[in-house]
Amino acid sequence: MLAILVVCWLCHGLLALGADDASSLRDKYQSLTQQLKHNQFQRPLYLESAESPSALKGDIYAVVDYPFATVSGVLNDPAHGPANWCDVLILHLNTKYCHASTGSNGDMVSVNIGRKVEQKLADTYRVQFHYRAAATSPEYFQVDLNADSGPLSTKDYRIALEAVGISGNRTFLHLTYSYSYGMAGRIAMKTYLATIGSDKVGFTSAGGPSSEQTEYIGGVRGLVERNTMRYYLAIDAYLGALSSTPDKRLEQRLTNWFDATEQYPRQLHEVGRQEYIQMKYKEYERQQTEQ
Template sequence: MSAQTKSLFITRVRVAWLLLAMLLLLVCLPGRTLLAQGTDDAASLREHYQNHTQQLDHNQFHRQLYMDSSESPTNLKGDIYAVVDYPFATVSGALNDPVKGPANWCDVLILHLNVKYCHAATNNGVAQLSVNLGKKVEEKLSSTYRVEFNYRPAVTSAEYFRVELNADTGPLSTKDYRIVLEAIPVSGNRTFLHLIYAYGYGLAGRVAMKTYLSTIGRDKVGFTTVNDPSSGQPEYIGGVRGLLERNTMRYYLAIDAYLAALSVPAGGRLQQRLITWFDATEQYPRQLHEVDRDAYLQMKNNEYTRQQTVQ
């Protein structure tokens, strides 16, 4: 081999190794980024827990919980932070499991008054929840709105998890639905949760919400208090933020009721979930009371039966 040929060969080998190293770097980067992001999110959530112990311990909810919400011209977002008396492994295993998680989330969501049906399935390798939204009374599925959520356990570790439910579109030009749950273990074999419920809306959604809030929803309020400019006294917020806060709380109480029933024998879990959810909502009658107990239990038992039989 001539010196020129040998030099060319060495150059090609070096280039090949460089390309291989770049390829390996590109392959590894997503995993490293995901790990780093998960670590950062866990640290951020733990810092949030440590900085808000006063709000968790002293609030209007009579439980370790506090709420935040925000409104823009096209988006609504509600946040609930809470400490629950269940081990982190129990919470993660129930709601963050790639196999059982979607069906478990259906058992959570159906507790909400406006969720009339939920079915978990896999489509092209993606776990999906088909959720029908409707009125707070019994109705045919043909009268409800279908929303397709993608289910994704985004981050899972021994000290943190985040699971995401996302839907691109919803009824009446609503869009970008997000239900996100993240959690860390805390002292006392408990878990600190952060629930996000958010969605966007267009013109039709804005008109529908204004119509609702000017008619049957005009006297409904949320949980955040603001000073009334005319009296200077604190009052609960109304409007779309009040609507958002009520639903965010309903979803949180559904998660809590589902977790509480896990200690009950399987055959009694549905009734325990329904009773726990209803009783929890009745602790906040100004915001959440809609139907009486018997009507709720009958409606939800019927809807759950339909959920198990209708595909």
């Protein structure tokens, strides 16, 4: 009897927590009404970023035209969630490989990060994400992917997604992408931003109201904004392909992601369509066979 009471108490606590989180996220949705309607993205989306001396963070809030049950059913699925996240993450240009597994350390998502061109896995860096369903309720969920370390002394990687159902059979999402870095990471980013990344920009306006042409922030905030957007567009591309037959979903995901990124060429254009699709087909095939 005591065990049953404890379980019931825990369940009640988890449901209450989910209800509080759902309410907070809905309040955020209401507070962003105007920003979601009027923005430069031509979609209901709001992006913000933050930089500290040793960390970067990007947040995206967005409305997607999919029922909450659909979004939760694939991105918060207890059995297939980690594998589904691999299908999301592989769409990103810098993701060269992804593998989901379960072991003594729980659910893991192993991701190889590399350049925006074809590479051997030996030339990439593997990041081990711990996958956790942080909260689950009939109206709210949160999924966290956390990695202790990454390339060039980067650490504390976090990809987190929370979602709540809203009116019109739609879903309101909040995506967070963040990481910390040490001296080696700071030097590497400065080198990148001073060379091949010198003309790269983010999405936040940097110019004053009198500027004739829109100017955008650059530097490390621009860097984190671009990657946060790429991850968000990967989630949206994955959801958009669910209506296709299983044999067509990969092709549809790749097409959806590339077309979406090309809507923001100033920030996100890197390669041509055919180059991207061919590269991703090869990477997807490779991750079906290698561990």
